[in-house]
Amino acid sequence: MAAEPSAGTLADSLPELAAPAVPARRRLRLPVVSLGIIAVFVLAALSAPLLALSDPYEQALRLRFQPPVWLDGGSWAHPLGTDRLGRDLLSRLVHGARVSLSAGVLTVLLASFVGAAIGLVAGYYRGRVDAVLMRVTDATMSFPVILLALILAVTVGPSYTNVVLAIAVILWARYARVIRGQVLTLMELDFIAQSRIAGAGAWRIITRHLFPNTLNTLVVLVTLQVGYVIIVEASLSFLGAGIPPPAPAWGSMIAESRDFITSAWWASLFPGLAILLVVLAFNLLGDWLRDTLDPKLRQL
C-alpha cells in the first residue's frame, strides 16, 4: 500500500496550520426580513379560516369605505377599513394571500418541473432533439403571458386554474433555457463520462448526475420567479382576466377600488402594499439564495 503523506509533520511545528478537530461550520446569515415577511403572509394565509376575521364576502353597503382604525371614523370591527361594498379589507387581504401565494408557488412549481425536464432532455440528447425543443422554447418565450391569459379568459372564462396554466405554459421556457445551458456545461465534465463508462444509461445520468447538479439554479430561479408570478397574477386579476370576483385577489381588489383612490385610498393601497411586500421579500430571498448557493449565477 502506498503510504499517504504522514499527517501532521508540518502542522506539528506550526500549530496555526493544524486544522481544528471539528471544522467550524460557517455561520449562515439568514435574510431575516424577507423570511419574516414571507412567514407572516404564509401563516396568515394558512390560518385564514381560523383567525377571528369577518367574512371576506359579507357585504355591508351601509359601511362602505370605512377608513382604517387609526383614522377618524374607523373602528376595530374593520381594522384596515372596508371596500366599496363594505367588505372587511383585512379579511380580504388575508384570504387574498391564499390566492396569490398559492397561485405563485403552484405556477412556478409546475413551470419549473416542465421546464427542467425539457432542459435536461435537450441538453442531454443534443442534436435534433435539442434543436426542436429549443425552437419551441424560443417561440414560447416570445409569447406574452398577459395576452395568452386574456385569450384564455375570453374563450374559456377566467378561473384560478386558467391563470395558473396560462402563466405556467409560458414560464417553463425560462427554466428550459437555463437548465439546458447548465446541462451543456455539466456534460463536458468527466464525472458524466465516467458514469457512462460505468454503464449508466440516459435515465440514470439525467436523474442522478445532471438533475442534482442543477438543483441550486432551480431553487434560485424558482424563488426569484414566485415574485414575478404574483405580479403577473395580480395584473391579470386587475385586468379582469385572472381570479374572477368575488374571490379576493389582490389585483382585483386594486382594480375595484382604483376609481375611489382619492377619497378611499386604503382600499387600493393595502392590497398594493401586500403585493409589494411579498414580491420584494421573494426577490430578496432569491438574491440571497443565489449569492449563497452559487455566486456564478449572477445573470439570472
Added chain:
Amino acid sequence: MATPVLEVRDLRTHLVTRWGTIRAVDGVSFALAERETLGLVGESGSGKTMTCLSILRLAPRPAARILGGQVLLDGDDLLRKSPREMERIRGKKISMILQDPMSSLNPVFSVGMQVREPLVAYHGLRGRALAERAASLLGSVGISSPVERLRAFPHQLSGGMRQRVVGAMAISAPPRLLIADEPTTSLDLTIQAQYLRLLKEIQARHGLAMIFVTHNLGIVARMCDRVAVMYAGRIVETGPVRAIFRAPAHPYTRALLESVPRLGAARVRLTAIDGQPPDLATLAGGCAFVPRCPQAFDRCRAEAPPELPVAPGHAARCWLHASAPPHPGRGP
C-alpha cells in the same frame, strides 16, 4: 497465446464534421492478453482516446461513427451488441479511468454514495455487506481511514485521493480490461509515481489487461509490456517496449524518443519534431508522416505503407522496412 482478452481488428471511427470527415481511427488493430499492458502513445489528436472510446462504444455522438472493424472482448464482438447490452458491459467488463480527477466525481454526492453505486449495480450488495465492501474497496486503493473518507465529499479530497477513488470505482467489478487515459497527467510527480504503482498492483491482483494511454514515454517504459505508437489515426509502430526503445523502426517513433529529455545524455538540445500533425480532414494518399519525415522518399508520397514486419512481434508502417517488393492491394 491463449485467446486474448481484447482484440481490435481494423477499427475505423470517423468524425463527421462541418469541415469534412476526419478519420480519427483509421484501421487500428491490436490484441491484448490477460495481465498484459499496452501503451498507446502519440501526440494529441492522434486518435488514442478515440480508439479507447470506440472500444467502449462511447465515441462522442452524433459526430463520431464507427464504420467498421471488430472489437472482440473474450472473443465476443462488442460492435454487434445492442446499446442495452453495452451498458451492462461497461464498467463490469471494461472500465476506464479518465484524465481529470478534479471533475471525475459528482460534486453533490458523498464519496460513499458514489463508491457504493457500482457495488449495488454489479454485485447487488446492500446493507452492511455493502458498507463493508465499499470501505475495503477504498482501502484497497491505498486510502487510509476509508470509513471516514466514505463520508467526505469530493471537494474535501485532494486530486490524488480523488483519482484513487475513481480507480476504486473502476475496479469494483472487477473488469477484464482497464483503460487508463492519461490518469496521472494532472497529478503532481510524487503522487504520480504512487498512483502508477497502485495501478500495477491492481492489475496484478485481478489479472487485468490494461491499455495505458499517454504521451509520456517515461511512463510507458515503466508500465507497459508492449507499445503501439499512433499517428494520424493509425498505429504506425507496435512492438515490445524494449525493442521500441532500443531500435525504433518508424521515423516518427524515433523522433518521439529523441524529443524526450534523458538524464546523463550527451545531447544538449532536445530535438523537436518539425511541423504540425496533419489535418486529418485533408489527408492525401501517401504516408501521413511524409511532410515531417526526414527520410521520406517518393514511394512514401505515392502510397500509404502497410504494416511491415521489423522483427518478431515488432512491426512498423514505414516503407523503410519494405525488404520485399511492394504488395499491391494492401493499401490503407
